[in-house]
Amino acid sequence: MHLKDIIKLVDGTPLNPDVDMNIKIRGGCGADLMSDVLASSQPKAVLLTGLTNPQVVRTAQIAEFRAIIFVRGKQPQAETLSIATQENMPLITSPFGMFELCGRLHKAGLPSFESNVSSS
């Protein structure tokens, strides 16, 4: 799914529009625990999270996410924004909560890129 379509689906606002948003997203993962993100995700997904600190960007980068969406209209710290822009990681904020966001994207056909505990 195209990131631009995802932004529309979640009513999202791009926070670092200078970063290339013309990318394809293969799946999604929602988590507030960075270790969960590292443990269960697969590359080329979008990360939905309520955390806004710089570690979110680092974690997303290490786990090979392609974009981050902050839930409930959260705004990241300045440092987070600067690292994300430097590392070419699109940041988007959406007014919706985690459940709503996961539901919208999943319903629109974006597969879960989380692996469940038994398979990881």
Added chain:
Amino acid sequence: MCPPARPPTEQEIHGRHGRPITDQDAHDISRVEELSYDLRVHEVMTADVKTATPDMPLAKVLDILRVNRISGLPVVEDEKLIGILSLEDIVRALQKNDLAAHTSQYMTREVVSVASYDSIVAAIRTFTEKQLGRLPVVDENQKLVGMITKGDITRGILVALQKDYKTEEVRRYRASHLFEDIISERTTLVLRYTIKAGDFTQGGKASSHIKRALLRLGADPQITRRCSIAVYEAEMNLIIHTTNGGILKLEVEPHRITMSATDDGPGIADTEMVFQPGYSTATEQVREMGFGAGMGLVNMKRCVDEIKLESTLGKGSKLVMRIFIPDQTVGVSRNGQTYEPSTNH
């Protein structure tokens, strides 16, 4: 003015030479797919375009078409695209013996165009939908900036793929250069990073550098990913739990990667408990940042082939992890299991 679109051939559907699509093919296809989103129309179009003006006599247009061996001309007034004149339009004029007429009398005014900033996938869609072979390209002010054909798109993708290939070649050359051309009994590349305690802002920076270094060395993406996740967790542990920070070290050898995290305190009371999922001594502040869930060492263990933790209370800890690089079998670890978790959908 252009050949009609034809249905895809068997070969196009089922891959080259009718054989089943291999993983490599699938990778190439998805790269082409990615490129069709990444590349913009203005990157592949022909910018130097012959044009006609509305008051140009058709005889002159015919001359331009003949000399340049093209089948149509965009019509431009004040730099803006106002129409297109194709050979078919000229044939209509010929039937009426009206070659002296002005372009504006015979041109098609409803022109299908693409925007220069569109990704080429948009142009491909327009080509397919409208069954056209050639499209004028306009900027945001409807100013004509070029023409694009299907051939331009194919050429653009091939050039980009070749660029990819060359970059990859250079990386691989560097890697083999390092480990094959330099003769020693044991060649090791050591990367060393000092990690400060409590420096959350810089947290993950070293791992980020390590990841980039491994990719540049031509390491397999799967192994790079496993290694990055393991060192990232180790780096965060140094930041979260140590008194004075520590040293993160990566030793790259052709057959294995050794990662180590060393610190001088406070030390770990029970080096077995820390491997229990959920066991954590992290503060509330750390947990609020999304860490300290007691999964760090569990994650590291899952990513590496060997892990050893030694610690003395009051003196410090040393964590050593190893990933073995199998010969040729890309992405498969020694125990024969691929790391990539299976999809559950």
